Structure formats: C-alpha cells, structure tokens
Amino acid sequence: xxxxxxxxxxxxxxxxxxxxxxxxxxxxxxxxxxxxxxxxxxxxxxxxxxxxxxxxxxxxxxxxxxxxxxxxxxxxxxxxxxxxxxxxxxxxxxxxxxxxxxxxxxxxxxxxxxxxxxxxxxxxxxxxxxxxxxxxxxxxxxxxxxxxxxxxxxxxxxxxxxxxxxxxxxxxxxxxxxxxxxxxxxxxxxxxxxxxxxxxxxxxxxxxxxxxxxxxxxxxxxxxxxxxxxxxxxxxxxxxxxxxxxxxxxxxxxxxxxxxxxxxxxxxxxxxxxxxxxxxxxxxxxxxxxxxxxxxxxxxxxxxxxxxxxxxxxxxxxxxxxxxxxxxxxxxxxxxxxx
Amino acid sequence: xxxxxxxxxxxxxxxxxxxxxxxxxxxxxxxxxxxxxxxxxxxxxxxxxxxxxxxxxxxxxxxxxxxxxxxxxxxxxxxxxxxxxxxxxxxxxxxxxxxxxxxxxxxxxxxxxxxxxxxxxxxxxxxxxxxxxxxxxxxxxxxxxxxxxxxxxxxxxxxxxxxxxxxxxxxxxxxxxxxxxxxxxxxxxxxxxxxxxxxxxxxxxxxxxxxxxxxxxxxxxxxxxxxxxxxxxxxxxxxxxxxxxxxxxxxxxxxxxxxxxxxxxxxxxxxxxxxxxxxxxxxxxxxxxxxxxxxxxxxxxxxxxxxxxxxxxxxxxxxxxxxxxxxxxxxxxxxxxxx
Numbered sequence: 001x002x003x004x005x006x007x008x009x010x011x012x013x014x015x016x017x018x019x020x021x022x023x024x025x026x027x028x029x030x031x032x033x034x035x036x037x038x039x040x041x042x043x044x045x046x047x048x049x050x051x052x053x054x055x056x057x058x059x060x061x062x063x064x065x066x067x068x069x070x071x072x073x074x075x076x077x078x079x080x081x082x083x084x085x086x087x088x089x090x091x092x093x094x095x096x097x098x099x100x101x102x103x104x105x106x107x108x109x110x111x112x113x114x115x116x117x118x119x120x121x122x123x124x125x126x127x128x129x130x131x132x133x134x135x136x137x138x139x140x141x142x143x144x145x146x147x148x149x150x151x152x153x154x155x156x157x158x159x160x161x162x163x164x165x166x167x168x169x170x171x172x173x174x175x176x177x178x179x180x181x182x183x184x185x186x187x188x189x190x191x192x193x194x195x196x197x198x199x200x201x202x203x204x205x206x207x208x209x210x211x212x213x214x215x216x217x218x219x220x221x222x223x224x225x226x227x228x229x230x231x232x233x234x235x236x237x238x239x240x241x242x243x244x245x246x247x248x249x250x251x252x253x254x255x256x257x258x259x260x261x262x263x264x265x266x267x268x269x270x271x272x273x274x275x276x277x278x279x280x281x282x283x284x285x286x287x288x289x290x291x292x293x294x295x296x297x298x299x300x301x302x303x304x305x306x307x308x309x310x311x312x313x314x315x316x317x318x319x320x321x322x323x324x325x326x327x328x329x330x331x332x333x334x335x336x337x338x339x
Numbered sequence: 340x341x342x343x344x345x346x347x348x349x350x351x352x353x354x355x356x357x358x359x360x361x362x363x364x365x366x367x368x369x370x371x372x373x374x375x376x377x378x379x380x381x382x383x384x385x386x387x388x389x390x391x392x393x394x395x396x397x398x399x400x401x402x403x404x405x406x407x408x409x410x411x412x413x414x415x416x417x418x419x420x421x422x423x424x425x426x427x428x429x430x431x432x433x434x435x436x437x438x439x440x441x442x443x444x445x446x447x448x449x450x451x452x453x454x455x456x457x458x459x460x461x462x463x464x465x466x467x468x469x470x471x472x473x474x475x476x477x478x479x480x481x482x483x484x485x486x487x488x489x490x491x492x493x494x495x496x497x498x499x500x501x502x503x504x505x506x507x508x509x510x511x512x513x514x515x516x517x518x519x520x521x522x523x524x525x526x527x528x529x530x531x532x533x534x535x536x537x538x539x540x541x542x543x544x545x546x547x548x549x550x551x552x553x554x555x556x557x558x559x560x561x562x563x564x565x566x567x568x569x570x571x572x573x574x575x576x577x578x579x580x581x582x583x584x585x586x587x588x589x590x591x592x593x594x595x596x597x598x599x600x601x602x603x604x605x606x607x608x609x610x611x612x613x614x615x616x617x618x619x620x621x622x623x624x625x626x627x628x629x630x631x632x633x634x635x636x637x638x639x640x641x642x643x644x645x646x647x648x649x650x651x652x653x654x655x656x657x658x659x660x661x662x663x664x665x666x667x668x669x670x671x672x673x674x675x676x677x678x
Contacts, residue, residue: 225602243608255603258597258599261594262601262603264594265604269582270582273616273619276614278614280609
C-alpha cells in the first residue's frame with residue numbers, strides 16, 4: 001500500500017495519567033524529499049515501548065520530551081526508498097528512529113542495517129533490538145545472575161522481561177515471572193520459567209515468597225509499585241536490582257500516601273548490601289556486538305523464544321500504546337505501517 | 340593502673356531511641372584465664388562506632404545483636420598479658436574485638452598485630468583501622484571518585500568521613516563536607532575540603548546546591564535523613580552512592596510521615612542511572628593489605644590527617660557513645676581503658 005502523503009501522528013498535548021485520544025493528532029503531510037546526504041525512509045513497523053510514556057511527560061528524564069505538534073518518536077523497521085547518502089541504497093532495510101509516520105528523513109546517523117536471514121525483521125524491534133539489549137546488558141553489567149540464584153522479573157511476557165528470564169535460565173537461575181493471568185502458562189510452559197504469578201493477585205506477597213524459597217538474588221526492575229513492594233522483603237544479602245523501567249508509575253498523577261518508606265529502603269540497602277542501579281540500554285552501546293552475537297545464537301538454538309503482538313495500521317498506535325501501558329498487549333507490541 | 344577484677348559494661352536492655360544509662364550495667368568479674376590455645380587480652384583502648392547502635396537493636400541487621408547480660412562488643416587495642424597460643428606472646432599489641440571491659444579471652448582468630456612504629460597505636464581503631472578501611476573500600480569499589488568530580492560526605496569530621504574526603508581530594512575531586520558548626524574550619528583549613536556546611540543549617544539544601552555548582556557525582560552515605568534529602572536533587576547522571584551507615588536514623592522510633600518517597604527514589608535511580616549500594620567493611624576484607632599500604636603511606640606523607648577524641652575511663656563509654664550518636668564527639672571517639 002503506497003500513499004501519496006505522509007500520514008503522521010503528532011503529539012498534541014501532555015497526558016495527565018493514561019494517554020487518551022486527545023493527546024494525539026492525525027495529519028497528512030507531503031512526503032519528504034532527501035537533501036544531499038539524506039535518505040528517505042518508508043517505515044514498515046513501528047515499535048511501541050513503555051519509555052515513550054516518559055517522553056510524553058513534562059518531567060525531566062533521560063530522554064528528551066516529545067515536542068508538541070511534532071510526530072511522536074519511536075523505533076522503526078524501515079526501508080530506504082530514496083538515497084542521497086552514499087552509505088545507503090534504495091531497498092536497504094534498517095532500524096531507525098522513524099517515528100509515528102509513514103516516511104522519515106535521516107542523515108544516516110544511527111541507522112542499523114537488518115540482516116533478514118537471521119530472524120524475521122520485526123525482531124529488530126524486540127528480542128534482537130532495544131528490548132533484548134536492555135535485558136542482556138542489564139543482566140551482564142548489573143544483575144550478574146549466577147548458577148543456583150533466584151531471579152524475579154515482572155512484565156515477564158514482554159520483550160524485556162521474557163528475555164531477562166530466559167537468559168537467567170541459561171545462566172542456571174531459578175526464574176520467577178510476574179505477568180497478567182492470561183500469560184502465565186506461556187511463561188512456564190513455553191519459556192521454561194520455574195514459576196509464574198498473576199500480577200493482580202491480592203496475595204502476591206505470599207505467593208512470591210512461596211515461589212522464592214531461597215530468597216531473591218536478582219530483581220530486574222521494570223515495573224515498580226506493588227511488585228517491588230513484594231520483592232523487597234525477600235531480597236538476599238548482596239542482591240542486585242537493575243532498574244530499567246517503572247511502568248506502574250508512569251501514569252501516576254499523585255504522590256503516594258505515607259508513611260515515607262525512603263529511609264526504610266536505604267536501611268535495607270545498607271543491612272543487605274543491596275546494589276540498586278538504574279540504566280538505559282544506550283549506556284552500554286559499546287556492547288551491541290556482544291549482544292547480537294549471544295542473543296542471535298540463543299534465538300537460533302531455540303533457547304530464547306519471543307512473542308509479538310503486531311497490530312495493523314498506523315492509526316491504531318495511540319490505543320495500542322495505552323493497552324501496552326495497561327499490560328494488555330502480549331509480547332512485543334508492534335504497529336504494522338506497511339507490509 | 341591494674342585491677343584485680345575485670346570491670347565490664349554489660350548490655351542491660353534494648354534502648355528505645357537514644358541509649359540511656361539504664362541500658363547499661365557496670366559489673367566487676369574475675370579476670371579470665373586462658374585455656375589451651377587462648378590468650379588473655381588487656382584492653383587499652385576501646386573504639387566507639389555508630390554501628391554499635393544497630394547491634395543494640397532487636398531489628399535484624401548485618402551484625403548480630405548484642406546479648407542482654409553480656410559485655411558490649413567493640414574493637415579494642417589490646418596487649419596480650421597471658422598466652423597459651425603459640426602464635427602470640429606476652430606483650431604483643433593487637434587489634435581485637437575485646438569489648439567494653441578490662442580483659443577479654445581470645446582464641447587468636449581475627450587478632451591483627453599493630454606495628455607501633457607506623458603511627459600512634461590508637462590509629463588502629465581509626466584511620467588505619469575499620470573506619471579508615473570503610474572509607475577506602477567504599478570509594479575504591481563503589482564510589483570510584485574521578486578527577487574533576489564532586490564528592491559530598493557528611494559526618495565529615497569523623498574517622499570515616501574525614502578519610503573519605505581526603506582520599507577524594509587525592510583523587511582530584513571537589514570535596515564538600517557536612518558536619519557540626521564547630522568542626523567546619525577544621526574541614527576546610529586543616530583537611531583541605533573545598534567547602535564545609537553546618538549540618539543544622541535551616542538552609543542546608545540551598546547551601547549544598549551552591550557548594551556543588553557542578554552537581555554531585557559521589558555521595559558517601561553514612562548519615563541519611565536531611566543530608567540525603569538535600570543531596571538527592573543534586574545528583575548527576577551516573578552518580579554513585581556507597582551506603583555504609585545511616586546514623587541519623589539509628590535512634591528513630593517512629594516511621595516518618597508521608598508522602599511515600601520510595602517511588603520517587605526509584606524514579607531518580609532510573610532517570611539518572613544512579614548506583615546506590617550498601618556495604619560493610621568486611622565485605623572487602625581481601626583488600627586489607629591494599630588499604631594498609633595506601634592509607635599508611637598517605638598518613639606518613641601528611642596527605643591524610645586524622646583527629647581523635649580520647650575519653651579516659653571505661654565507665655565513660657555509655658555517655659560518650661550517646662554523644663557520638665548526637666554528633667558531639669570530634670574525630671575518632673575512643674575510650675582509654677588503660678594507658
């Protein structure tokens with residue numbers, strides 16, 4: 001399907017709480033043309049990721065905020081349809097920050113070629129892309145899972161959590177995943193997790209304690225909130241907590257009620273000698289080749305499986321993104337813009 | 340001065356809040372005799388350290404609690420007065436866990452010989468002992484101060500804080516210390532800190548921000564509370580927070596009022612990619628020789644200075660310990676039991 005226009009979804013206003021339709025605006029613009037040194041990208045697949053909620057906020061964060069009136073940013077699998085850059089030719093398949101639109105311009109910086117013979121090209125947005133590298137580098141540099149240890153991860157059916165859990169299984173860990181009820185059998189039966197718990201269970205604390213009889217050595221933090229509350233009392237001495245996301249907090253509009261547990265967390269950090277460390281994937285950009293080598297091999301060997309939810313149609317991006325934040329997508333959430 | 344008895348201060352009851360006289364009991368016991376393999380130690384100097392407050396608590400921590408009815412534990416500089424252990428001879432000077440008493444038995448495990456030619460023997464309880472090693476290993480393994488960075492430390496005139504600050508100066512950092520008002524000129528004029536702030540100032544946040552125009556890269560956490568609150572907004576991306584003590588919380592009896600800032604701390608950890616890590620000195624016991632080599636050399640070269648408050652008389656230990664927790668001692672707090 002080709003369009004004579006560039007369909008775009010613009011960032012219309014900052015959401016208060018969950019993003020709503022009025023925060024987005026659909027427009028049609030002219031297809032951009034390449035100046036010298038540039039390429040025109042036709043976006044085929046758009047990645048939806050929790051970090052985007054942070055970029056919709058006015059709060060300062062590691063990624064700069066989306067600009068009102070501009071297309072929302074996001075990772076894409078794209079094909080070069082016109083090139084005035086000698087490094088790229090028409091037909092090249094790349095991962096780009098193409099954004100929520102049909103077409104994007106690029107000067108070539110940051111474009112990464114995709115080898116479609118390794119795995120389906122959509123994996124460049126998931127297990128073999130940013131989410132997979134988040135899992136890999138967070139474990140390699142901070143989590144450091146060891147044979148016989150226990151690792152807990154939430155959003156465990158998502159592209160980060162499922163990769164975290166499967167790498168930890170390869171490293172010899174007991175792995176406990178937390179996810180929505182409909183995804184639990186996937187974690188245990190298909191991914192080989194040792195236990196899977198319903199994130200909405202009113203007895204999550206008790207169930208987690210039972211699922212972690214030897215305590216928790218690594219908690220890969222990507223959700224925050226009730227899961228972190230349940231994990232904290234179970235942490236073993238010298239436990240590691242890589243923090244790459246806090247999806248449960250992203251739509252929060254009010255500071256939570258007291259008592260103030262910040263001093264308690266510091267006390268726990270001291271007495272148990274915890275290592276709590278935030279990171280984003282690009283902090284470890286120099287490890288990209290290691291990641292590709294190891295995770296590609298594990299995917300080919302069937303040791304790492306993945307799942308995708310591919311929703312057809314750029315116009316579906318806003319509502320699918322809201323579903324993602326609610327935990328209602330399954331596996332990697334991708335918008336198909338064009339086959 | 341020799342006694343025919345073993346004067347002991349026993350742990351009488353768990354303090355609620357600040358330790359009070361009734362939590363301690365003075366007794367006189369027979370001088371112990373060495374069984375085969377043991378030595379009798381005559382304690383000369385007793386170290387008072389904030390961690391002891393944790394051992395007076397019923398809460399689980401890294402060190403096991405003091406036992407009611409037993410002498411309180413603590414590091415000592417001691418002399419071997421009788422030996423049935425071939426590794427030690429009468430007259431040997433050692434650092435021991437001799438406790439709050441005149442005499443102690445030891446099987447020799449954990450005794451470390453003191454070389455009195457390097458520095459006064461009391462330094463084995465301070466800059467060349469556990470507090471100095473806490474400073475050294477916390478910086479070497481977690482804080483990792485780099486040339487041009489800014490380091491903040493509180494309890495900055497104490498044996499840990501003053502060593503932390505001076506090592507950071509050697510590493511090329513801007514160093515800001517926080518301490519009681521009477522100690523501030525010592526920090527800047529004698530130790531060479533770049534700035535020193537009054538811990539009781541009502542404008543601590545503003546003053547700290549002004550003293551750290553480039554933000555904070557390392558915060559060596561040994562007090563918690565208001566200082567940590569003032570540091571948090573100033574932390575730079577990739578800041579490191581070694582946590583070795585939380586003295587301001589030790590006497591706390593009530594959980595603090597809300598809002599609950601725990602989620603806020605996790606968010607800060609993520610967005611600024613902080614590394615917050617608890618440790619105790621013995622986690623790095625294998626680095627003892629490195630510590631002795633480096634810090635002894637710095638002390639000899641005058642690059643690290645130290646200060647001691649030596650209070651005469653075992654019976655003064657309880658009240659001096661309470662003063663220590665209030666921040667009213669200056670430098671390393673030591674009880675002289677016998678010259």
